[in-house]
Amino acid sequence: MSRFSLAFHLDPKLNAPLYRQIYQRVKAAIMEGQLARGSRVPSVRALASELGVARATVENAYGLLTAEGFLQSRGQAGTVVSAPESLSAPAPSPVRESKARRPINPMLPSVSSLPFQLGLPALDAFPRAIWSRIVSRQIRHTAINDLGHPPLTGVESLRHSIARYLQLSRGFTCRPEQIFLCAGYAPVLDLIIGSLLQPGDGVWLEDPGYPVTQAFFRAAGAVPMAVNVDDEGMNVPQAVKEHPLARFAVVTPAHQSPTGVTMSLSRRMALLDWAARQQAWIIEDDYDSEFRYHGQPLPSLKSLDTQGRVIYAGTFSKVMFPALRCGYVVVPESLVEKLEAYSPLRICGTPPLVQSSIAEFIEQGHFYRHLKRMRQLYAERRGYLKQALTAAFGADVLQVTEQAGGIQLCARLNANLNDAAIARRAREQGLAVQALSDWQVLRRERGDALRPNGLLMGFPNITSPQEAQALAARLSAVVCANQK
Template sequence: MDYGVLLSNYERTATHAEGVARASQQHRLYACLRAAILSGQIEEGTRLAPSRTLAEELGIARNSVLYAYEQLATEGFVLSRRQGTVVARVGLQQTPAHAPEAPPELSRRVNDLERPRGGMGDLLPFLPGTPALDEFPLAQWRRCMERGWRRIGPGQMGYGPVEGNVALRQAVAEYLRVSRGVRCDASQVFITDGTQNSLDMCARTLADAGDAAWIENPGYYGARAALQAADMRLVPISVDADGLAPRAEDWRDTPPKLIYITPSHQYPLGAVMSLERRLALIQHARAAGAWIIEDDYDSEFRHTGAPLSAVQGLTEDAPVIYLGTFSKMLFPALRLGYMVVPPALAPVLKKTAGALMLRGRVAEQLALAEFIEAGHFTRHLRRMRRLYGERRDALQAAIERHLDGIVTVSGGAGGMHLSARLDAPVRDTEVSRAAREHGMVLRPLSRFCLPGTFTAQYNGLVLGYGNVPAQAMDGLIVRMREVIERLGD
């Protein structure tokens, strides 16, 4: 074996992550031999060159060779015997070089999860759920963060309370009581890493594998993913103009353990659940022993009429877990949300949550508490309501000018997105793919339906307008029309 060629090839092909260029001579030789043994270039049972011979061949000190051999022996790669240094037989199973690498197998519970294309990093026009990040008061936030770090000493650098920072919990509870009519105090508030984390906690602590979970159909695929990953049995419930619309036979045939709803601005259709539907849902959930998970999605951005109070606050001891997030109100990278649980559930959940997750983000929680208490949060929301209202109006006007007869719009009462059913004879998935090539993210409405439940009424697009300036709407909708017309030819 030509050890010189072996070492030269290794040094040429090894990655920078292995630190080959900075490593000592003896370590480079050790790493080269180790890699060759693992890859099968040097087979098990092979007798390595004597240390003196190898040192002369490579032009290095014999001590460097001895170090490499000793290190390999310590790790079990070689054996020192009377006849010399021999590669150990440890049963290494080598994959043939020509064999294609098989993709890793995932668990059944996650193998069929929806994997939406793209993400927040794209920041392309019409990406749903993307706030106007360039309008965030970053200077004020930086000052709050700096003061938060100054308040942290060694005692606060460990894992924080599992329910979150008490100042932030108090600020959240006060905000929700005033703005959303939520019945709560700080003892019922749990700070989480966002809505997805909250959903995961609900699924793992309030239901068992195989229990039925009702979800809106079409609905938020993040909720679908969390419930499916917990091995729950998903039951699609249709949505109409008044929100979730369960039938009597649904309650009879598939009684739920969890019911996921977005009542303030249904995602993605935009319906607002009526008061009658809310009260009936609470009544039936109580009778069925079910928990309602109220994701108060987009409730802060109401453009038409007064917002309805949260379902959680309608009756005493409603079986409701109330979820919220700061991702849309502030910025997604903050990764902070909250759960409000019934008083009787709070101490039990506190013990359970302590076994499932550990809290951190101490500085962020302190900064957010100050951001809310100082009034920055309320002022920012007020500005964003006006801004998103202007952007919604501009989008609707552009659609009326350029897409009349091509799409039918719904869901404009609030939030940061519109739902547009396609009246043109094209599939939403095709429009989505083509629009991506033209620099737009048009989410297909059909992808929000559970597999096997798609109907023609859900052939449409979800248009997020939070990150699109009003003056850009007209040009983008013209581009969208061109994409649809080209596909329809």
């Protein structure tokens, strides 16, 4: 049995029954201090949904933990950890001074809410009433100490909530002190680069890949090394052969951005093996892996990391809403002091009120319920757009790429069409379509067979088949005009 299966999935083939596996995972989290005394665990319904098991299975696990004194039921208030205080997580390391580095200010994409906008979750489906009550309660309970300078690395309650979420839902264990809160993905990159990168360092970048990542590393003086993406994700054997001495690799293994493919297990293990040999760092951008349409979310690459080489980046912008301006990074134990020392130069820009509200949103179980609803909704809304595009275009013009999750759709174009020109014209018509070729790391000639040619579209805010049909018709008019 592979570590991949054991670490992240409940395995019916194991001798231990499913309830016992849940029991062991939660108990380990408590014993290691990831679940502190008094913290609330997910409800039976929420955890059963997250793991894809019957509620009775979770009830049996919780019952055993309660009988052994690890959990305590408080009725409508939920189930909380009742373990001794001695099992709490260790105290954070002291902050140290660091030399200032040149700030990185690349040109970032503008923000909009036009049709097909990428990275925008379903804003109409977010539970705003619940969120408003939580924020109002946080404001009413503001203490004098809350009015001072906030923690540089993030509010403690949210760091603990994220650690518990990652332990129970993403399959790896970390201390809250390994988690650094930032105001989104770009500040996460800024923190990592400022703390670790030296000008001239080589970095593997997925090709095609997220333009913001490319911009930050170029601005920092890194040497971008384009690595092709195929149906198994980043082509690690190619990268090892052509660029073995790189110091960083940036990957989106669960749902490659932008193609949507999943990195195979063999590629993941090869990437980890290279990083261990070269003492290189892997930055795992886990930007929307929660939204898998069928089955459980895929395990993270970090859960396979036994050598402490993976830096895990997550965000609340896509699972909740972008206006939160809140992301986070989980670093290996060996890097905690380095990032703590650099943090005074890149303090967390997310207001403490927002951070505390997110923590309460998670602890009360609303976060897990929201994720479950969004998985179903996004599968439905992606279906609206796929059907509309299929009806509006012939298969010889545009084909929708199959994918198992995510909040953006990739459609391949006929080789005779220019995706960049189509995307420009679409934006002029108020459609926030992006060209797949604009996500390249290395620019190639239009006739090159390796040049990606397609369109990227966000679909979460398409609320009906009729709306999808109208948008597909507008896009079809743009493509037809470009063919003339």
